Amino acid sequence: MAEPALSIRGLTKVYGNGFQALKGIDLDVQQGDFFALLGPNGAGKSTTLGVVCSLVQKTAGQVSIFGIDVDKDFAKAKYQLGVVPQEFNFNQFEKVLDIVLAQAGYYGMTSREALPRAKQLLTDLGLWEKRNGSARMLSGGMKRRLMIARALMHRPKLLILDEPTAGVDIELRRSMWEYMRRINQDEGTTIILTTHYLEEAESLCRNVAIINNGDIVRNTSVRELLAELDTETFLIDLAEPVAEVPHIEGFELHQIEPTQLSLLVHRGQRLNDVFKALSEQGIEVVSMRNRANRLEEMFVSMVEGSGQGAIDQRVEKKEERV
């Protein structure tokens, strides 16, 4: 079997103030995967990725990228790695083209190799026309795409995307999804994604790990995870207002608005029964949709119990520092 694109064993990180951000996590991401690393704020996602990218120093544990132990040859491992961080981290006063060319130079690419690659990536990401402008003049979405172009300059086999579509409008987000799918499927680039848009993870990723309080609480395929979903909540839009909530045996219904109901469906229950009962009561359904993204429901149910604990712990740490 091929080496995993990323292998993490016993990764621990304790910050200088004593806060344990990672508690000995194990994680494998297979080659060619589109992998989601999910978790609430402060759960340890960015710390994990920071260690992988060498921006954070680990306290203990082992990290290998395509079988290369980063403690033995981080430089070699870094050639395989492209990073799109959460925050803009380029010099805002530099020209767009200079930013991507400089990154290629740091990887030892000659300008003869780098220039066509920069042209291709900036064109694909809709930035070629902006190449001679200062990066600070770009919109938020363009800045995010610039960071993607920069990360891909040296043709990495593993791309880390830390909330790549944060603050990006829906249309642009979907075009970025298409682009990410393309580099994953056509070029075989392994992608690790962190995001707060769970619809994004559900739509793009095949496998997922959920991290909470510095521990991996679940590591499985998106399909398996969704199959475990016990309940789903739907919103039902009605043609006419209803005076009271209709009663349907075995189903839980609540009125949100005069023409909107929420419906809780447990695994094994059939939606046909709902439509039939509503029809019998003379209630006409116009449309129906999930109240929340399915993965989101699963995610909330998984981190709910320990989530508050994590928040309390962070508050305590903050108070200690004050």
Add this chain to the structure above:
Amino acid sequence: MNATQTLIALWTLVLKEIKRFTRIWPQTLLPPSITMAMYFIIFGNLIGSRIGDMDGFSYMDFIVPGLIMMSVITNSYSNVASSFFSNKFQRSIEEMMVSPMPNWVILAGFILGGMARGLGVGLIVTVVSLFFTRLTMEHPLLTVLVVVLTSALFSIGGFINALLANKFDDISIVPTFILTPLTYLGGVFYSISMLPDFWQGVSMLNPILYMVNVFRYGFLGVSDIPVGWALAAIFAFIIVLFVVALTMLERGKGIRS
């Protein structure tokens, strides 16, 4: 990285640094030229003519090497300090940290960038000085050697300052409260032979005095201190500070959490 890739990475960083300070030339190249022209007019021409000779040379000729050196020192230092700190502040240092570039290349790139600005400004100030006096060089090779080494030394100093700095104030403290007083008291405007014995002894503790004197020796052929000893001291400082800066960088001081 193989040798060619390493050289490409180093050249990329140096070029980026040169582009940075030339892009903002009204902040980096113009002010020192104007300031030094003022020094030449006021201290060299107006006041200097009343001071008379210094160590057997006109006051203007005496202060020109010191003022060139002062420009090189302050510009080398401040270029690296502000550029590296800006990279930290904007987090663009992460571009270099995630790349396979070795730490010594990052350090060397910033040092060479600082030297490019320091020596560039030194050259501009030298050209400006030609409007006020005729420069002669007694020991051209020594002059070039000492100015290059001094520029390298203060570029490393600026790098360490930026690594330790947490806010922009931190990169102005050293130039304002340490570098400027040491430079002014480093024999730029006077010969230490004019001072009482005690203050001559105190002046000998000032490292900038050695650099200014050796540089002046290169131009005029006179120095208050032994030239060989001064060169050895500059070399030693460079080696020690380079090792300190590289060790801090390897440990991620100020840049890795």
